[in-house]
Amino acid sequence: MDVQHYRHALVNKRSESLGSGGIKPLQASMENNTRQGDMADQASGNNEVHIQLKLKATDAKILQAIDEALRRIEAGTYGICRDCGEPIAEPRLNAIPWTRVCITCKEKQRA
Numbered sequence: 001m002d003v004q005h006y007r008h009a010l011v012n013k014r015s016e017s018l019g020s021g022g023i024k025p026l027q028a029s030m031e032n033n034t035r036q037g038d039m040a041d042q043a044s045g046n047n048e049v050h051i052q053l054k055l056k057a058t059d060a061k062i063l064q065a066i067d068e069a070l071r072r073i074e075a076g077t078y079g080i081c082r083d084c085g086e087p088i089a090e091p092r093l094n095a096i097p098w099t100r101v102c103i104t105c106k107e108k109q110r111a
């Protein structure tokens with residue numbers, strides 16, 4: 001397994017998450033709402049804020065998972081399932097590089 005490949009993917013995803021959002025779009029939308037613009041503009045402005053907040057909550061969770069995954073790379077335990085200790089399948093790591101459990105254990109959690 002090419003751990004460096006996953007480290008890159010994780011670092012990229014982290015900077016992507018940190019770079020997007022922030023408070024600037026939110027402030028811009030709030031300024032728009034105080035103006036007497038047309039209703040359609042205000043509506044789309046509100047939707048954007050809503051989406052931003054939703055994305056940020058998800059990002060925070062992913063960021064935490066990314067940091068943990070990077071620590072596992074440092075520790076040499078990356079790609080090992082937290083629950084059963086088996087290697088996590090590479091297609092799964094390619095799809096979700098910050099995952100902690102293999103697909104079998106993930107499905108057990110859901111059941």
Ligand SMILES: [Zn+2]
Nearest residue numbers: 081084102105
């Ligand atoms: Zn497992």
